[in-house]
Amino acid sequence: IDLTTTLNKLHFKTPLMNAAGVHCATTTELDDLLDSQAGGLVTKSATLQPRTGNPDPRYANLPFGSINSMGLPNQGLDYYLNYANATALTHPDFPILLSLAGQSLAENLQMLERIQASAFSGLTELNLSCPNVPGKPQIGYDFDQMKTILTAVFQTFNQPLGIKLPPYFDLAQFDLVADILNQFPLAFINTINSVGNGLFINLETETTVIKPKGGFGGIGGSYVKPVALANVRAFRQRLNPAIQIIGTGGVVSGGDLFELILCGADVVQIGTTLAQEGTPAFGRILTELERIMAQKGYATLADFRGNLKTL
Numbered sequence: 001i002d003l004t005t006t007l008n009k010l011h012f013k014t015p016l017m018n019a020a021g022v023h024c025a026t027t028t029e030l031d032d033l034l035d036s037q038a039g040g041l042v043t044k045s046a047t048l049q050p051r052t053g054n055p056d057p058r059y060a061n062l063p064f065g066s067i068n069s070m071g072l073p074n075q076g077l078d079y080y081l082n083y084a085n086a087t088a089l090t091h092p093d094f095p096i097l098l099s100l101a102g103q104s105l106a107e108n109l110q111m112l113e114r115i116q117a118s119a120f121s122g123l124t125e126l127n128l129s130c131p132n133v134p135g136k137p138q139i140g141y142d143f144d145q146m147k148t149i150l151t152a153v154f155q156t157f158n159q160p161l162g163i164k165l166p167p168y169f170d171l172a173q174f175d176l177v178a179d180i181l182n183q184f185p186l187a188f189i190n191t192i193n194s195v196g197n198g199l200f201i202n203l204e205t206e207t208t209v210i211k212p213k214g215g216f217g218g219i220g221g222s223y224v225k226p227v228a229l230a231n232v233r234a235f236r237q238r239l240n241p242a243i244q245i246i247g248t249g250g251v252v253s254g255g256d257l258f259e260l261i262l263c264g265a266d267v268v269q270i271g272t273t274l275a276q277e278g279t280p281a282f283g284r285i286l287t288e289l290e291r292i293m294a295q296k297g298y299a300t301l302a303d304f305r306g307n308l309k310t311l
């Protein structure tokens with residue numbers, strides 16, 4: 001069984017890695033990923049300066065997933081850029097993705113210029129779930145802003161770039177977003193980010209379970225797998241084949257991983273499952289995938305990638 005895959009020029013020994021924001025904020029957490037069966041790693045979405053983020057409790061595990069309103073706590077871009085460049089010396093072939101979440105177009109352009117000026121040779125993922133203009137929808141849901149930002153970004157940045165997208169729920173929106181994205185030389189898209197602004201209640205105390213935003217937070221885990229499958233499938237069907245896809249959302253088992261690849265994912269990320277189970281989740285899920293592939297007679301991921309059949 002050959003579990004290798006590629007993302008742009010990066011070679012992944014296994015198709016599974018962490019999702020930005022989970023187990024990737026400090027060098028200790030990042031080294032833990034290096035030593036796991038993950039095929040690569042992505043750093044916590046960075047801003048130019050460090051941020052403490054929202055007050056606790058800002059994350060909660062739920063019966064079928066998780067809810068979070070972390071508020072972008074991170075050590076600042078230079079911390080992650082330094083980690084990536086140091087790790088490239090000790091683990092030259094381990095794929096590293098830098099995630100960015102600037103709070104303005106200017107901040108994102110500044111961070112991209114800093115990456116471009118550095119020796120970084122990994123992939124950059126621009127998180128479009130950020131609000132760009134306060135009071136306006138997040139970039140991922142404001143298509144004029146999305147077009148403006150991607151135009152400016154590709155005028156500035158000449159290294160491989162991908163974007164992290166929020167989930168969409170309307171077929172016309174898949175068409176609209178894909179038409180925009182196909183106009184840019186994107187290396188990949190990563191879909192989905194958490195399903196935004198869900199709410200979970202503690203029935204006994206009649207309270208929310210996280211403190212920020214009145215308890216509203218991004219939903220992850222099994223709750224969102226059907227949404228992740230649909231977004232990977234919809235964009236695979238609509239995007240230029242040169243734009244690869246990272247599939248994220250609701251992966252708990254090898255079967256879930258298989259399904260996202262069947263929808264067209266080149267690489268798959270885990271967030272909630274990693275938060276709940278730790279890095280042993282990578283080996284467990286990959287072993288389960290190998291068993292399914294062996295039962296079905298598939299030797300490589302390309303044998304079934306994107307081959308979902310309709311009835």
Ligand SMILES: CC(C)(C)CCc1c(C(=O)O)[nH]c(=O)[nH]c1=O
Nearest residue numbers: 069070071072129130131194218
């Ligand atoms: C939601 C933002 C704070 C604007 C971006 C960072 C982020 C967070 C976060 O740091 O709260 N949580 C998520 O589930 N997805 C994200 O993209």
